[in-house]
Amino acid sequence: MTAGFEVKPGDVVRLRKQHPCGASEWQVVRLGTDIGLRCLKCQRYVLLKRSVFEQRLKAIVSSEKGEAP
Numbered sequence: 001m002t003a004g005f006e007v008k009p010g011d012v013v014r015l016r017k018q019h020p021c022g023a024s025e026w027q028v029v030r031l032g033t034d035i036g037l038r039c040l041k042c043q044r045y046v047l048l049k050r051s052v053f054e055q056r057l058k059a060i061v062s063s064e065k066g067e068a069p
């Protein structure tokens with residue numbers, strides 16, 4: 001594995017930096033050179049460069065693999 005993380009569209013992630021709306025959890029919408037994320041609280045869509053996303057990623061909250069608690 002070359003990547004330090006593994007996320008897929010549909011996964012919910014927590015970032016170190018809060019969105020101005022107060023939420024810090026995002027749903028992964030698309031993966032590529034840029035990572036598309038939708039804020040779970042205000043539904044705002046943002047694109048982050050992969051390197052920026054990797055720096056801000058704090059935790060994967062839920063995975064489509066079914067690793068829910």
Ligand SMILES: [Zn+2]
Nearest residue numbers: 019021039042
């Ligand atoms: Zn928000």
